[in-house]
Amino acid sequence: MTPTGALGGGGVDVSHTKDCGTVAPVNAPLSYTLEGTVAVLRMDDGKANALSSTMIDALVEALDRAEKEASAAVLVGRDGKFCAGFDLKVMMSGPENAKALLKQGSALLMRLYGCKVPLVVACTGHALAGGALVLLTGDVRIGAAGPFRIGLNEVQIGLPVPVLAMELARDRIDARELANATLMAKIYEPEEAARIGYLDKTVPAEEVLAAAMEEAKRLSGLPKGAYAATKARLRGKTIAYVESTLESDMNDLLSPPAG
Secondary structure: OOOOOEEOOOOEEEEEEOOOOOOOOOOOOEEEEEEOOEEEEEEOOOOOOEEOHHHHHHHHHHHHHHHHHOOEEEEEOEOEEEEOEEOHHHHOOOHHHHHHHHHHHHHHHHHHHOOOOOEEEEEOEEEEOHHHHHHHHOOEEEEEOOOOOEEOOOHHHOOOOOHHHHHHHHHHOOHHHHHHHHOOOOOEOHHHHHHHOOOOEEEOHHHHHHHHHHHHHHHOOOOHHHHHHHHHHHHHHHHHHHHHHHHHHHHHHHOOOOO
């Protein structure tokens, strides 16, 4: 099949293919291909795959499309770097800009967490802060083995863990390790990350995408409507709680410290 062109103001290159991927334009941080019944979302901003406004918009647009035309989705990063979290330049440019990006990113994370088709995450490398949260949203998380860092480092850099992050961690992280992963800001290598709940398993780095595709193809055989309805029952209360507390939590996070 032939490419349908770029969407989202250059943010995502969306193409159809049965057997192979496509190359995104230079300014696109995300490419989308449909491989059989599996949508493949490839994050690659040429750097650390930060969650910029452009990247977030591209991911939301790709999710919209995947839910319409695919039976499962794979989210993959670039070699050695899965996702570095929220764009630091924006986060440091002032509280209003930071709040806007955090709200935009929070909406994305809830979309990923509640994705109506099975979502397999292929963690190709480092995943810190917001990047670790993206991992926690996946239905199946397959990580590349290697000297990579995965975890929530907010407390370590002087920030409280947001309610959204805490609820995702509470849902996916082993209860015995939850305090270490959040309060103690512990960072894990992939094998330990799989043991405690950031990942489901690790494979050699060169096999991570193939393993994720195999799992997505297996999950694509599940009835789509039943899967979406069951996930809504499983995760709907958490999503509703996060959304209801988001505004007040953002205000608390970005308020100057008392005294």
